[in-house]
Amino acid sequence: MITATDFITIPYTSDLTQAGIAYACRSLPYTYDRMGGSHFNRLRRIVVGVAVELAFRRRLAEEKVPHDNLGSTPFTDPDRYDIAIGGRRCDIKSFMLTRRSLIRHVSREPQALLGADALVPSDQIVSDHLNDEDLYIFAFITALTTPNQRSLDRALKADQPIYLIHPLPKEWAHPSRWIPLGTLALKCDTSHAVTLELGGQNESRAFMAEEIVLEPRKRAAAESDFYALGYLHTSNPPDGIVGVHSPSVGETHLVEPIQWGNIWIYGMQIIFTGYMTRGEFRQRGNRLPAGSRVFKYSSTRTENRSLPIAELHPLSDLFTQAKKWAKRGA
Structure with missing residues (x-):
C-alpha cells in the first residue's frame, strides 16, 4: 500500500517533449495502436511515453539508484523496455491528464490519484515480452495539448512552441x-x-x-x-x-x-506513484472490460487488468532494494 507522500513528483521540462517527438516521428509506421483514435493522438501518446521514461532515467541517476540502460530500442520495434533495475525490466505505464479541472484537482489534492486505476492492457499481461519478475511502474503526467484548431490558435497566439x-x-x-x-x-x-x-x-x-x-x-x-x-x-x-x-x-x-x-506536449508535472511486479499484478488485478469509466478516461477502448493506485508498492522501497541487489552482485 502507498500514500500520496510516497509519490515522486518531477517538474516537466520542454526537452522531454523534444526527446519524445524525435522518437515518435521515427517509430510512427511501426507502432501498434491498441488505443485507436487519430494519428495525432497516437503520436502524442508516444511522446508522453518517451518523455516519462527519460524523466525516470534522470531520477534514477539523481538518486544514484543502480540500473541498466539496455540501449536504445530500434524505432522499428514497437516494444520499448530500455531500463532494468536489478535485472528486472521496467515497463512504465503513463497516463496523461489533460482536462484543466482534473489538473487543478490533482495539483491541489494529489491523494486523489490513490483512487485512480493502475491499468495494464489484458493482451500485455499474457504476452511474453516481460517476465513475472519484471516491473510495472505507474505514472501520471499533467499536460495540455491542442487537439483542435481552436486550441492550436490559442497556442500560436501565446507564442507557444508547436510541432x-x-x-x-x-x-x-x-x-x-x-x-x-x-x-x-x-x-x-x-x-x-x-x-x-x-x-x-x-x-x-x-x-x-x-x-x-x-x-x-x-x-x-x-x-x-x-x-x-x-x-x-x-x-x-x-x-x-x-x-x-x-x-x-x-x-x-x-x-x-x-x-x-x-503533437507538442505542454507538460506541467510528472507524478510517479508506485510499482508492482508483473506476476503480482497478474494475480491481483481485476478484469476491466472495454468501455469502462475510470479516473482518466470516460471510456476505456480496450480490456484491461486494474488495481487501485493505493495498492501499489512505494518506489522508495524499490530504490532501496536496487541498492541491495547491486551490493550483492558487487
Missing part, C-alpha cells in the same frame, strides 16, 4: 515493396513559403530526414533517396494545400491545411 506533423499513408510510410520512392516532387499552393522536413527511411531502413523550402506554386525536388516516407513536418501552419509526388507510389499525396496536427 506540426502530417503522417503519410501506409503505402508511403511502410510500403510492401522495399524499393526507392523515386525523386520526390513537392509543391505548395500557399501565400507564403513553406519550410518542410521530410522524414523516412533509406535503403538500409535507417531513419533519414531532409529539409526543403517550397516557394508558393513552384515545384521543388527532394535530394534524398527515400525508400519510405513517414511524415511531413513544418513549424508554421500552411494556409493552402501541400503536395508530394512519388513516381514509385504513382500518386500525388495532397495535404489540406486542416490535415496537420500539433
Whole structure:
C-alpha cells in the first residue's frame, strides 16, 4: 500500500517533449495502436511515453539508484523496455491528464490519484515480452495539448512552441515493396513559403530526414533517396494545400491545411506513484472490460487488468532494494 507522500513528483521540462517527438516521428509506421483514435493522438501518446521514461532515467541517476540502460530500442520495434533495475525490466505505464479541472484537482489534492486505476492492457499481461519478475511502474503526467484548431490558435497566439506533423499513408510510410520512392516532387499552393522536413527511411531502413523550402506554386525536388516516407513536418501552419509526388507510389499525396496536427506536449508535472511486479499484478488485478469509466478516461477502448493506485508498492522501497541487489552482485 502507498500514500500520496510516497509519490515522486518531477517538474516537466520542454526537452522531454523534444526527446519524445524525435522518437515518435521515427517509430510512427511501426507502432501498434491498441488505443485507436487519430494519428495525432497516437503520436502524442508516444511522446508522453518517451518523455516519462527519460524523466525516470534522470531520477534514477539523481538518486544514484543502480540500473541498466539496455540501449536504445530500434524505432522499428514497437516494444520499448530500455531500463532494468536489478535485472528486472521496467515497463512504465503513463497516463496523461489533460482536462484543466482534473489538473487543478490533482495539483491541489494529489491523494486523489490513490483512487485512480493502475491499468495494464489484458493482451500485455499474457504476452511474453516481460517476465513475472519484471516491473510495472505507474505514472501520471499533467499536460495540455491542442487537439483542435481552436486550441492550436490559442497556442500560436501565446507564442507557444508547436510541432506540426502530417503522417503519410501506409503505402508511403511502410510500403510492401522495399524499393526507392523515386525523386520526390513537392509543391505548395500557399501565400507564403513553406519550410518542410521530410522524414523516412533509406535503403538500409535507417531513419533519414531532409529539409526543403517550397516557394508558393513552384515545384521543388527532394535530394534524398527515400525508400519510405513517414511524415511531413513544418513549424508554421500552411494556409493552402501541400503536395508530394512519388513516381514509385504513382500518386500525388495532397495535404489540406486542416490535415496537420500539433503533437507538442505542454507538460506541467510528472507524478510517479508506485510499482508492482508483473506476476503480482497478474494475480491481483481485476478484469476491466472495454468501455469502462475510470479516473482518466470516460471510456476505456480496450480490456484491461486494474488495481487501485493505493495498492501499489512505494518506489522508495524499490530504490532501496536496487541498492541491495547491486551490493550483492558487487
